Amino acid sequence: MITATIQPTFSAWRGQARELLQRGIRPEHVDWCDATQTPALLMEEPAAYTARPPTDIKVPAEFLNLAASVCAHTDARRFAILYRLLYRLTWGGERHLLSHPADPDTRQCQVWAKAIGRDIHKMHAFVRFRLIGVDEATQREQFVAWFEPEYRIVQLATPFFRKRFASMDWSILTPHECAHWDGQDLTFSPGVSQSEVPDADAHDDLWRTYYRSIFNPARLKVQAMQSEMPQKYWKNLPEAQIIHELISSSGERMKQMIATPERPVKPMPDNAYLKKLHGRKRGAEGEG
Amino acid sequence: MELTRKLEILADAAKYDASCASSGAARKDSRDGKGIGSTGGMGICHSYTPDGRCVSLLKVLLTNACLYDCHYCINRRSSNVQRARFTPEEVVQLTLDFYKRNYIEGLFLSSGIVRSADFTMEQVIEVARQLREVHHFRGYIHLKTIPEASQELIEKAGRYADRISINVELPTQEGLDKLAPEKNLANTKQAMGGIRAKIEETVSARKEASQIRNAPRAKAPVFATGQSTQMIVGADESSDALVLARADELYRDYRLRRVYYSGFSPIPEPSVLLPIKPPPLVREHRLYQADWLLRFYGFDVGELLPREDPNLDLELDPKLAWALRNRPLFPVDINRAPRELLWRIPGLGTVNVERIVAARRHSRLRLIDLQRMRVSLKKVLPFIIAADHTPRVAVLEAANLRHRFLPAPRQLELNFNAPPPATPQDALMALSGQL
Known part of the structure; x- marks a missing residue:
């Protein structure tokens, strides 16, 4: 059994994996450890081997993208499963593994990569x-x-x-x-x-004003909001401070709307453009 | 009037427009250090309001004063709502300030009609012009256009905007005559036709420009990459069949990117001509599902809405409802059926259909494989054959099959402590920035 203790980054994993792969080490013989989570005693253990120049082991570019995402995940199994996937793609001869969405290793890595993609997307948004x-x-x-x-x-x-x-x-x-x-x-x-970090910007108030005004109290859908903007993000979003207030006042606002007397139709103002619009319509009515 | 108050009034006036997409724009960014912003690829929803709608763009009206009298609209001339007007500079500054703080993807600007269609259109265009030409803004701009405005102005709007839209509002001219007497379906279609022609002309000119080597990129013409529209549902008597037939026509004839359906909801300034009771929100949701089936799953309107039943089932999604009406087509063998047939299986989306097609090249698929793809087995089981599964004939023929799929009755509650887990569909929608 080989213990591979690495910094939890893609480049560290790639360096280590490349080396193991060149030596033909089977995935079940490697124990992957996160250096930031491992007791100091083990960290002092000298590396068992030195880096060698890369040989002609080729993997699809798609794999590298997938691996970069998966390494950003926090699941402790990620380095091992990723190495197993790499081993199967190369030594194992399963060249088309990545296009096999029902394969458990491929699927697991895709699920992780998707979670990373979502997290990145939420960072861009929030x-x-x-x-x-x-x-x-x-x-x-x-x-x-x-x-x-x-x-x-x-x-x-x-x-x-x-x-x-x-x-x-x-x-x-x-x-x-x-x-x-x-x-x-x-x-x-x-x-x-x-x-x-400074905790406010002068524009946060204006932004909350916008957020309050664009909300339609007549169509409350709290679950739909939460599934896209989970509560864990709320503490750093200036607009989230008024979410509770908006929800709790919406029922009353809706009642007021329904209780408001209907407005009568006002006569057409004296405007040349409007007259032209209506005139053209009357002209067209004969044609059906 | 103070800026904050204007923003309050003019955002409130704009919120009945459902469109908030910021996807599908041409790729641009500000790496040259001049100006600010980027677009391209997926849109981003920067926030969500408690009505479940995404906040992607600063969506405001330039003014909510309006000559028209559309009865479903809070800004109609018969409404007593307080009126306000932004100067173009105010909208420009707000857009830039919000954008730099990463609150928004860009601007969605619309306006009440003042003086005339052309006059109003010019004001709206001026905001976009300042953003693009003075401030080199490369974020997203969506401009609402007025069908009665001149073709030159519509084209000018398209040069600054990533998306332009004209709302058809209601599916029939009879509906418009009653509720929006200034609006005319023929005008709208004509304007949409003009926009379509311009978009296509630009796409082919761009293609040509990119094929000539050494031609400077900037020479390629610039025009919006898409147009969309909105229909209000439940304000008039139109059936879902009428609504979807109109949508289908607009997709086909004018190549719209999106048709938005906006369930009519009570407004603070009710009109004598409108129903007090809003349609159930789920009707809007079913229309979106049906819209998806039309565009991505090969269904046509007649299949989803047979003549004898012109409204969508509110309890079941439209594909499931269709499947229950067409049981002899099932079960479908997921290891052999062509894509077009896989699309028809309730519970299978296009993404999973692609996964199935890819995976079955390697091995015969079993239920565990579907489970790994996070397919809801409960939903698909009666309709599929897999390597280790054949549904009992009795299940598919049972009169009570429908009951298997009805949602369990549950209490309505607002629970803040346990947010529901996001479904893959939610994630997909979040990624695409779409409803």
Whole structure:
């Protein structure tokens, strides 16, 4: 049995997996451990082998994308199952494994990758930037956001923000890892605690005004909202502060609407355009 | 008037428009450091309100003053609602400020009709022009157009917008005559035809431009990539068959990206001409399901809504209802049936149909394989044959098969502590940014 203790990242897994694969180590002979969760004693154990140059073992590009996603997951089995999938794809000769959605290993990895995809998507949706100032030298606006993703997705999710907000300086801070953009480079630094983030932006009030006004109290569907915007995200969303208020007042507002007397039809105003519209219609009526 | 108050009035005035999609735009971003924003691929829902609707765009009217008298609309001239008007600069600034904080994907701008269709259209276009030309905004812009506006103005709107839309509002001219006397179905169709032609012309010109090497990208013409519309359901007597037949016609003849169905809901300024009781919200949901079946599952309107029953079953989804009417076609062998037949199996979506087609090349599929794909076995079992399953004939022929699928009666409650697990469909909808 070989113990492979790695940092929980895609690049660490890839390096280790490539090496094991070249030696033809079968998946059932490897015990994968997360270095950040393993007692110090084991971490000091020297690596059993040194890196070798990659040989011509080829895997589909699709596998690498899948592996990058799966490594961002937190399930403890992910490195082992991913290695088993890799072994079967190469030594095992199951070249078309990834197009076999009923295969348990493929399916499991796809399920994990999907969860990662969803988490990334939610990060793109729910990050809220706060303006903290303007850089005196460059005149660029500076923004900071705090976000708590479920998985370790900061590096996978932030290139999106670079494309979209290239002309602002921004930092996205999370408990695991932070991302920073200065107009030139996207850099990463270790996670921080939420206390380092300003907790409001002057525009949050205006945004809540919008959120309150766009809500239709006559069609309350709380479950539909929650399935798309689970409560775990609410604490970092400025608009979520008024959700309870909106729900609890909706019944009363609906009653008022129904109790409001119906408005009579007002006569047509004196407007040339309207007259033309109505005139044309009368003209067309004969044609059916 | 204060900006906050204007926003209150003009967002409130815009909320009856269901469309909030921000997907399907041409790929663009701001990596050149000029301006801000990006679009392309999937839209993003940045928030959800307690009515279950997604908040993707800043959806406002430029003004809610309106010459028209559409009785389902809170902004009609007979309504006593407070009126307000944004200046174009105010909308531009709000859009940019909201966008930079990642509240939104872009702007959905509409307007009450003031003075004339052309005058109103020009005001709306001015906002989009400033965003694109002055601020180099590359986020999403959806502009509502007025069918009576001139073709030149509609084309101009299309050059700035990612999507343009015209609401048909009701499926028939008789309905419009009664409830929206200024609206005309023929005008709407004509304008949609013009937009379709322009979209197609742009697509082919772009294709041509991309085939010529070294041609600078910027030379390719720019025009909205799609158009959509909305129909209000339950404000007039129209049956689901009428609504869907109209939708089907619009999809075919004008290549619409989406038809939105908006269940009529009570408004704070009720009209004498409208029903007080709103249609059940589930009717709207069933229409969306039927709409999906028309577009992605090869169904036609007549199959979903037979002549003798022109309204969708509110208790069962339309595919299941169809299957129960067509039992002799089942059971279907999932290991052999062509795609078109797999699409017809209640409980199987297009994604799982693709998985089945891919997986059965490797081995004969059993129920455990379906379970791994997260197919609801309870729903599909009576309708399929798998390697280890053949339904008993009695099940499929039983008169009470329908009861097997009816939802269990349950109490309505608002439970904040235990949010329901998201279904794969939910996730898919969240990803596509669609309802």
